[in-house]
Amino acid sequence: MSFYPPRRTLMGPGPSDVYPRVSEALSRPTIGHLDPEFIRLMDEIKGLLQYAFQTDNALTLPVSAPGSAGMETCFVNLFEPGDQVIVLQNGVFGGRMQENVTRLGGQAIVAKTPWGRAVDLEQAESTIKQHPEAKAVAFVHAETSTGAMSDATALCNMASSAGMLSIVDTVTGLGGIEVAVDKWGADAVYSGTQKCLSCVPGLSPVTFSPRSQKVISSRNTPVQSWFLDLNLVMAYWGEGTQRAYHHTAPVNALYALHEALTMLKEEGLQASWQRHSDNHQALKAGLNAMGLELIVPAESRLPQLNAVAVPESVDEARVRQQLLAEFNLEIGAGLGELAGRVWRIGLMGCSSNPTNVRTCLAALEHCLLSQGVKLEAGAAVAAASAHYGH
Amino acid sequence: MSFYPPRRTLMGPGPSDVYPRVSEALSRPTIGHLDPEFIRLMDEIKGLLQYAFQTDNALTLPVSAPGSAGMETCFVNLFEPGDQVIVLQNGVFGGRMQENVTRLGGQAIVAKTPWGRAVDLEQAESTIKQHPEAKAVAFVHAETSTGAMSDATALCNMASSAGMLSIVDTVTGLGGIEVAVDKWGADAVYSGTQKCLSCVPGLSPVTFSPRSQKVISSRNTPVQSWFLDLNLVMAYWGEGTQRAYHHTAPVNALYALHEALTMLKEEGLQASWQRHSDNHQALKAGLNAMGLELIVPAESRLPQLNAVAVPESVDEARVRQQLLAEFNLEIGAGLGELAGRVWRIGLMGCSSNPTNVRTCLAALEHCLLSQGVKLEAGAAVAAASAHYGH
Numbered sequence: 001m002s003f004y005p006p007r008r009t010l011m012g013p014g015p016s017d018v019y020p021r022v023s024e025a026l027s028r029p030t031i032g033h034l035d036p037e038f039i040r041l042m043d044e045i046k047g048l049l050q051y052a053f054q055t056d057n058a059l060t061l062p063v064s065a066p067g068s069a070g071m072e073t074c075f076v077n078l079f080e081p082g083d084q085v086i087v088l089q090n091g092v093f094g095g096r097m098q099e100n101v102t103r104l105g106g107q108a109i110v111a112k113t114p115w116g117r118a119v120d121l122e123q124a125e126s127t128i129k130q131h132p133e134a135k136a137v138a139f140v141h142a143e144t145s146t147g148a149m150s151d152a153t154a155l156c157n158m159a160s161s162a163g164m165l166s167i168v169d170t171v172t173g174l175g176g177i178e179v180a181v182d183k184w185g186a187d188a189v190y191s192g193t194q195k196c197l198s199c200v201p202g203l204s205p206v207t208f209s210p211r212s213q214k215v216i217s218s219r220n221t222p223v224q225s226w227f228l229d230l231n232l233v234m235a236y237w238g239e240g241t242q243r244a245y246h247h248t249a250p251v252n253a254l255y256a257l258h259e260a261l262t263m264l265k266e267e268g269l270q271a272s273w274q275r276h277s278d279n280h281q282a283l284k285a286g287l288n289a290m291g292l293e294l295i296v297p298a299e300s301r302l303p304q305l306n307a308v309a310v311p312e313s314v315d316e317a318r319v320r321q322q323l324l325a326e327f328n329l330e331i332g333a334g335l336g337e338l339a340g341r342v343w344r345i346g347l348m349g350c351s352s353n354p355t356n357v358r359t360c361l362a363a364l365e366h367c368l369l370s371q372g373v374k375l376e377a378g379a380a381v382a383a384a385s386a387h388y389g390h
Numbered sequence: 391m392s393f394y395p396p397r398r399t400l401m402g403p404g405p406s407d408v409y410p411r412v413s414e415a416l417s418r419p420t421i422g423h424l425d426p427e428f429i430r431l432m433d434e435i436k437g438l439l440q441y442a443f444q445t446d447n448a449l450t451l452p453v454s455a456p457g458s459a460g461m462e463t464c465f466v467n468l469f470e471p472g473d474q475v476i477v478l479q480n481g482v483f484g485g486r487m488q489e490n491v492t493r494l495g496g497q498a499i500v501a502k503t504p505w506g507r508a509v510d511l512e513q514a515e516s517t518i519k520q521h522p523e524a525k526a527v528a529f530v531h532a533e534t535s536t537g538a539m540s541d542a543t544a545l546c547n548m549a550s551s552a553g554m555l556s557i558v559d560t561v562t563g564l565g566g567i568e569v570a571v572d573k574w575g576a577d578a579v580y581s582g583t584q585k586c587l588s589c590v591p592g593l594s595p596v597t598f599s600p601r602s603q604k605v606i607s608s609r610n611t612p613v614q615s616w617f618l619d620l621n622l623v624m625a626y627w628g629e630g631t632q633r634a635y636h637h638t639a640p641v642n643a644l645y646a647l648h649e650a651l652t653m654l655k656e657e658g659l660q661a662s663w664q665r666h667s668d669n670h671q672a673l674k675a676g677l678n679a680m681g682l683e684l685i686v687p688a689e690s691r692l693p694q695l696n697a698v699a700v701p702e703s704v705d706e707a708r709v710r711q712q713l714l715a716e717f718n719l720e721i722g723a724g725l726g727e728l729a730g731r732v733w734r735i736g737l738m739g740c741s742s743n744p745t746n747v748r749t750c751l752a753a754l755e756h757c758l759l760s761q762g763v764k765l766e767a768g769a770a771v772a773a774a775s776a777h778y779g780h
Contacts, residue, residue, distance in 0.1 A: 002411075003418075003645060005418050005427060005645070006425075010422060014638060015420050015423070015638065015641060018642075023419075023420075024417065027413040029395055029408070030400065030584075030590055030591075031396065031400070031720070032402055035398065036714075037396055038395075041393050064459075065455035066637045066639075067637070068616065069454075069459075099616050103612055103614050194420075200641065200643075201423065201638040201642075202454065222492075224615075225493070225614075226486065227459045245725065246458075248457065248582070250590065250640075252408075252591075252643075258392075258393050259392060262391065262392060330425065
């Protein structure tokens, strides 16, 4: 029997709601992965990704698999067994970076910042100083597990000053906050499609600086993964009209990505960031009016991912289940050490809009009231509306 | 600007034409990858894949990336550095298997059969005898690069008799010819979605026997790939209603796969194989009527992938370009050592139907005539129609 999904409002840590234009693009007729028209599409996607990433990097493409494969693409291509990599960890995804380094036979030097905080710059500086032999510094720009934003400019600068490469995870960042790969001087950056791009999940945009591209092409050992080996992938995603078959690209998902990136360009990067910021401020005003607090300090909050502390008396899982059952509204649970302690409310891409903010606040208020939390009914939505000025 | 693909008829080595029901399913509303409804979908997909693979294997799931990642999933999970793997190679994809073994630090023992032939059983037997210390035998059941089908029953038997695991590539096989994982006694089998399932590209169904599942769970070293590590993936794709986040599943692609597998079940495996066989016979009759020959001997031809020898006097690339430009019809070029020497005509899934057979024959006839080949005009389509009996 065919599967008909319920119609949810997606306000978790991703996937976010998909733009109708993107869904429609997804179902356009499949063509071959070596069709001249498809090669043209690939070139356009490359250009649109360069716009989104704000980079001139030639090696910019979507990996044919989700964000964790994008992460792995960066690590397995840039590093060889024995390499030392400094991992500045402040959440789940920094932990995954460490796993990547270890599994490829590298040595991860881990410096931890408490979860919910931006990566500590002084600690980063001193770790880099203590390990001049390290090949790279890796960190998460937008930590999806906590909602913390780290200072990519400062951290990439530290890395390059020390002669090290910088690896940046901005899976949740791209399209929602400033991502400026060339300005940062970042060497390898990966993202996802199902967050602030409001495209379907399954692809991972990546970009590599000329410096890191050179590292990849002059390795001593082959990349451990055949599928992710960029030296092979580039024969397919590279320049010119003659492309060699490497793997069969996920053709329809790439139609969707092209459409989502086209929409981002139509809106403009600045306008998109501003929209994400506005809706975040409105949500925050509403949450505060209910007595709820964000766990990340104001200066390093991701507007698109709001980690909310669960009040002591509240059964957090019951709230999420009730939101889903009664409002068809998905918000996220905590991950790792924040499991059971926070909700993660996403305002990403298409999902970042005033209707979603108000709906989420009203629904959350209803659930908290039903668990006996004392609230001034209606105050949350009113506070959000006041922020919007109407 | 939005990208609108041309409407092609896909008769290459995959992707094949996508069923309209599958395209429609693809664009259904995205839900979360941990949504209870999505977990239910995952369970249904598992059951449908077990039907398609004809297996009771609990470890049966679609890898969230294309077929080459499915291949890599099998190799990196089952083998550790130092392991010996016998690779019975008769085309491009056997070569890729060898690459996989080498890159994970294993030792590939390669026995080659000429391209366009089924894997040589006597040679396989003697290679296995000469290398009793090998851990596994790997081969391609349905070689997409040549159109040759190998005897999976015999080869899996040889492997298990020698106490070795068997790894089977049937990317092009599933849904088009008999794939009987349990009857074969195969230990790890991978496939693709964009061939005889007529789903979009981007996923790779895999299945593992209880024996190979045990090998994976009792490894001495971690799997080199975090993304493909089945010990982690199973926390998400495993049993029960509580699933741990591993990566964000390609939600919409899985809707499409569910729909394609549902259609396969509605048609029935036997009926689908029969259809692929019928259309192959009709195509073959038409090709022969044009004086064209298939390169694979009759007893080991894949009905879904017809490798046709290019006549001496003909510019093969010009024919493909003309088919695309004038008929919006895609057929495939040769790969590897068959590049320039064959066309690959796919009759896969949705694309395996009498209209496509006749269209392809008529179009090909036109192109050959335009290159001065002497033909009896109309004979090819007539021969195909005679095969259909009307």
